[in-house]
Amino acid sequence: MTDQTFHFTLGPVQGFVAQARRTRDFWAGSFLLSWLAGAAMQAVTQQGGKIDFPTPDKTYLDWLTGAKSGADGPRQGCIPNRFKAVQCKVPDNFQPEYVEQTVRAAWAALAEAVWQRDLQPHHPHTETRAIWERQIKGFWEISWALGSGNSLLDQRKNRRSHLPPIESGVKCSMMAGWQELSGAAHPGDRQLEQFWTPIRNRYPSDFADQEQLCAIAFIKRRFVAAFATLRAPMSDARWTLHGWPLKGQMPSTLDLAAAHWVERLSNAEPLQTAIDALVATSPQLGRSDRGLGLLRCVREHTNQQLAQLHSSALFAHVLENQGICPDRTAVKAVKQLIKEQQHGEPSPFYAILLMDGDSLGKLLQSDLNAPPKISQALNAFTACVPELVDQHHGFLIYAGGDDVLALLPLDDALGCAAAIRVAYLAAFKQAFGKDGCSTISAAVTFAHVKIPLTRVLRDSHHLLDNLAKEATGRDALAVRVLKPSGEALQWARPWECAINPAQSGQLVIERLAQDFAVQERAAGERTFSGKFFYRIRERFQFINPPKDQPDVEPVFDQAQAVSLLAVDYLASGVNDGRRNTLTLAEAERLITPLLDQCRPVKRELHDDQPMFTKSQRFDPDGALLVRFLAQKGVETR
Template identity: 55%
Template structure:
């Protein structure tokens, strides 16, 4: 009998990964999902099957079943979906059993270590735990050569989430927290809730915040790193042994990411006396062992060079120091503020960080034509991504197949996206193939809920970069505490300037504050005043909106008129202040032309092998506002 094709998928991906209150939850969900998918892959291999797509990461799978040498995996690298060729005696049910056995093993380890003794007085907690642990995963598989089989199988929806009563989890919406209390509407009931959770919080330390009440799934995600090394299942389906390994529980927080480059510069340039004062003040507020900033390359290198220990980035931000819940000892908080002031820096750390999400474009069609070559290209690509993210001071959450998910400092996100894209193109070119990849970058204020930004990143990638801009594109959003501040997107072909550099970043470098005096003949500069009313200026210059039945927008000012009028505004913005040789209108037009190019929406069109671009007649201010945001690192001045 000929071999058959086995298709497998494990979910819910967004329900497990993206529901995260901390970056650690985000990483944990991706890590565990990858580990469980790896258990499924290894069980296929144990039944003499062969993983066809994507290429199985042998080093990763080795850590699952035999603990090979080298560094253990620290982030997700196995996709939740794969296909394999299998023989006549292959048993698909064993794959599903393997995933559930692996999940129960890690969950049971957490229960025994953290909850078993305490919950002896709360029998309902074990009932809730078992219901949630046993009923969470949606596993679908199909046998057959048609790649659409699995999607049709998933539509059956035979896996239904259990009903959840009572108080809901602080992290995963809709899931009941573990105390079993139905509704803490009175002070007495709230005290019962606290009586359940307070001893657990004291045991778990800073892993649980004072206001957090978690469901079983969220609790496993939060606590498994402490015990993952001890996970072992001797008799997995297919007759192999499953292992965990040592993982570091410290993960860079959003504050760590926001402060990384600022802190690295302070450590490199600060005097020993000032740095000692800074660290002593920070240690009086927060335990340095709780932070993950030292996992970011720029900070790691800076501290290693100075022979210093790490501080908790929470102590670097004014809004944290002013929060009496976070810093009840305000005298100690004031000492930290004085230590920061002693650095004599003009700027505090930026309160913004970035999420980078990337995904290959229409890979399914190419996979059907050149399956093995595509797998080799993706294997090469994903092998290089961790080093790229690390070089750009980021923390990789996931790199598997054509998907990349990473957290980065504001200053490094766009450059990292560009380098990852080039790596993707090179990997396919090495196989004599062409494929493209789109990217979404979300710049978020540290006060914004992480779950909200994570959920939005997929919409930004799918709806804006891919659908609105025609794929092979980059899309950016900025989120401030009040909500979405701006959105900008551009096909990759128009993102770079003639020197191959990111045009939007080059424009940001030209940005200067009003109080900067010019003493030489610098001419590539911008001022805040020029950007202050740029949205109003663009609205006046833009063509009138089309009426129903009109083929095109009515044009009042053509491109040359708009350029000239904005050049006048540019010269009136005070850019000539202190300049010995005043700029002329043609100089101003040359300077702002690249800015306007980044403010006109462009759509990529691909018909067969032909690619073309259409450029809107409208000017959108968000491109210019992104320049100002990047130049000021999100800090209003």
């Protein structure tokens, strides 16, 4: 054995995963990245190397090498794209180039399987094949280093030896900057439609009108059909890379937004009948792929017919689009049945949850025994994440190492993030025998279903890195609400200041939303109207010290600010129609924790102990988040 360490990374991660038009594209990018990283790990172990961080998932590698069979192979990615074979565990004859060759061979084999199945029989002409080969060979950036230094891989990546191919012609609808496959010179070229119309007709559920894809995006969209029979013998003939049966069915963003509304339907049959009639006259609407049935609240419902409901037909922006739904009589029937439901209309918002461990690199270098303990903790953590996401009615995209990526209904995202944090802390406590070894930060983006998915994913990473970690000090939660008009609000808080231990770990902001909604309903409102919150920015400008004078004491102290806002809350009409009027003291009890959640907090470490510094100013976005959660994103006045 040699003293050298093998470091490996595969990218571009964001360029492959985050560029997505559908939730299925999002999942596919994450899954394939994990599969290719698994191939790299297997190439290390085939040479006698031992990967100590992160420890490979043996079950996943068994499926990858064909040691497992059946219909229940891994569906989510669980292998990080970056790893290292720990010191003294790489044999003297180790060949780093073989690892890179394995990854490229795996990608080429999958690409060829998709080409032979979907394109060769119908588009064998030279130009498309040339585009295909150029893009397949030129996409992945693989970096590796062999040596004893921990910074070797970063130094290697800084050399930037990877040069993506030059792309001309019409660009891909999904992957920015890459040429679509027809080879058309400009958007109006007849060649574009001649190429893509037959593909859309053959696979109507996979390709939308006016959608044209590059080779990388085409593989993301269609690889599931070819994956089950994929067999790729490696160059040394010692092992064969395998695929396995996968289900391409995914919940859409509309499924996620509608899930709990559908769950509460008391009699779904009339609505189902009306939607079926609408779908029959609306070819552009397409057919339901039963993605609702993947979400626990619908999957375990006593009425199994709910899983077949076409969630797209539940939202006003779809029904009002005459290009999608031309039969206005059928639309009117659906809208009337939605209106008759006692729980109002569906919320048009869903959530993306992104979580990432804090300062693991520092912990990794703390002592020689840290890597196996961290691997033990991360394996225990990732093993329990799928069930936690499912319990919160979500769909897991990825859980590998210290990273989590999931899609959830609006109601469940914050609770899911808190539960995953508890599991993360428990896993590290178990491995290290003490608290506080590692923490995890989270970003929750509540996005309107009309916003392109790629934009939401990009914003989620910025929210996690810039707000939860950098600005708030890590071990924090950051939340953003994105509406079609733009960002509506953003709010962040260290976990210790966001959770009330007396409420079974529930977030204070969630409990406040419930409490304020209860007061509105007691006043005779069918839904939360939040009249008090519409003027909250104006009120905070009156209470706050000047922005350009941060050291100036506020005009009102905390108690005075509470009293002022409590009076304003009572004056907003909350007592109109109430049998038991809300008193000033009761209003103050509501306002006190609300104001606390509106004061930004920065977490800082002093001698490895967290200290929390509160701002003198009140940020209205905390109160606006309470209103958003209470309204469930449905605006009412």
